[in-house]
Amino acid sequence: xxxxxxxxxxxxxxxxxxxxxxxxxxxxxxxxxxxxxxxxxxxxxxxxxxxxxxxxxxxxxxxxxxxxxxxxxxxxxxxxxxxxxxxxxxxxxxxxxxxxxxxxxxxxxxxxxxxxxxxxxxxxxxxxxxxxxxxxxxxxxxxxxxxxxxxxxxxxxxxxxxxxxxxxxxxxxxxxxxxxxxxxxxxxxxxxx
Amino acid sequence: xxxxxxxxxxxxxxxxxxxxxxxxxxxxxxxxxxxxxxxxxxxxxxxxxxxxxxxxxxxxxxxxxxxxxxxxxxxxxxxxxxxxxxxxxxxxxxxxxxxxxxxxxxxxxxxxxxxxxxxxxxxxxxxxxxxxxxxxxxxxxxxxxxxxxxxxxxxxxxxxxxxxxxxxxxxxxxxxxxxxxxxxxxxxxxxxx
Numbered sequence: 001x002x003x004x005x006x007x008x009x010x011x012x013x014x015x016x017x018x019x020x021x022x023x024x025x026x027x028x029x030x031x032x033x034x035x036x037x038x039x040x041x042x043x044x045x046x047x048x049x050x051x052x053x054x055x056x057x058x059x060x061x062x063x064x065x066x067x068x069x070x071x072x073x074x075x076x077x078x079x080x081x082x083x084x085x086x087x088x089x090x091x092x093x094x095x096x097x098x099x100x101x102x103x104x105x106x107x108x109x110x111x112x113x114x115x116x117x118x119x120x121x122x123x124x125x126x127x128x129x130x131x132x133x134x135x136x137x138x139x140x141x142x143x144x145x146x147x148x149x150x151x152x153x154x155x156x157x158x159x160x161x162x163x164x165x166x167x168x169x170x171x172x173x174x175x176x177x178x179x180x181x182x183x184x185x186x187x188x189x190x191x192x193x
Numbered sequence: 194x195x196x197x198x199x200x201x202x203x204x205x206x207x208x209x210x211x212x213x214x215x216x217x218x219x220x221x222x223x224x225x226x227x228x229x230x231x232x233x234x235x236x237x238x239x240x241x242x243x244x245x246x247x248x249x250x251x252x253x254x255x256x257x258x259x260x261x262x263x264x265x266x267x268x269x270x271x272x273x274x275x276x277x278x279x280x281x282x283x284x285x286x287x288x289x290x291x292x293x294x295x296x297x298x299x300x301x302x303x304x305x306x307x308x309x310x311x312x313x314x315x316x317x318x319x320x321x322x323x324x325x326x327x328x329x330x331x332x333x334x335x336x337x338x339x340x341x342x343x344x345x346x347x348x349x350x351x352x353x354x355x356x357x358x359x360x361x362x363x364x365x366x367x368x369x370x371x372x373x374x375x376x377x378x379x380x381x382x383x384x385x386x
Contacts, residue, residue, distance in 0.1 A: 011239065011242055016242070019242065019247075045204060049209070052212075054212075054213070054247075054288070056284065058284070066283065066310075067260070067277050067280040067281055067284075069280075070273065080263065084260050087260040087262075088260055090259065091249065091251070091259070091281065091285075092284075094249075095247070095249045095285075095290065097288065117259075
């Protein structure tokens with residue numbers, strides 16, 4: 001057989017997902033800083049893993065150290081950060097994976113962009129609707145304190161508005177329990193299969 | 194149990210790879226335009242798939258339509274394109290996947306960067322050492338013709354030098370057969386397990 005240099009075949013999402021035996025889904029977790037997004041994403045990752053599903057956490061903070069290390073925190077950079085995270089999510093979805101993406105993503109327009117990039121059927125939004133006073137009282141990285149002192153600009157909830165989603169698939173309130181929330185999302189995922 | 198907001202646990206590469214039952218590896222395919230990189234990557238993807246391995250193709254051209262759509266073809270943009278592809282590869286490796294990355298990547302320094310980003314033990318370089326006359330005679334996208342007419346600048350092999358790697362794990366020459374090459378790489382992968 002001679003080499004065929006026309007790029008005319010490749011495996012599609014369905015074939016890869018079928019092989020993994022699961023439905024690819026982007027679970028986008030939005031909420032204020034210190035609302036529990038990354039903790040929930042990791043709890044979910046563990047839950048999926050222990051139940052034989054293949055998932056990946058695309059954490060906003062982690063991506064900023066790698067793929068998105070050229071970006072800052074100005075409005076346009078934050079949008080670009082979200083756009084690239086959505087595009088990377090799409091690559092994982094095309095491989096049949098479940099993607100867990102904890103990002104503040106304060107703007108409705110950016111969350112809409114994510115949905116458009118990956119496709120509505122692959123998009124599942126979880127909103128951690130936690131009062132800013134609670135988030136600020138936790139402040140594990142001291143970011144709220146820095147923002148109040150003016151050492152950080154563009155901080156969501158202080159300098160920048162957080163636009164609460166009204167179309168989230170699931171919303172958790174102030175006193176939610178991480179393990180229970182993870183289990184609720186996991187059960188919802190299985191209902192979608 | 195109260196929520197634990199310290200980000201103190203997550204699954205590591207080894208655990209995820211063990212679950213998938215394979216060794217994560219970045220197979221980086223370098224060579225001139227029209228040397229057969231994408232065709233080989235897709236043939237390999239199919240071969241891995243049919244043998245029960247989980248792989249993904251991160252094609253330079255495809256990424257440029259998504260994650261890297263903000264980049265052009267100037268020297269610094271090409272390096273940034275390669276850097277991000279390496280970072281995205283790392284995310285897939287951390288999920289236990291095999292990554293097939295066909296990119297021209299003409300500069301030694303950029304290929305070294307890729308190896309440093311993903312880690313030497315996860316890096317496997319395949320060099321398609323095809324004479325430029327052969328590539329130019331194929332020219333499936335008409336790019337060589339455009340470059341000769343001056344309609345494309347910065348074209349590798351015409352305006353920009355291609356630095357041949359001397360440290361590739363496997364090198365294929367002018368008359369290589371795509372199916373045979375894919376099988377050779379696949380067998381080499383299995384030897385690494």
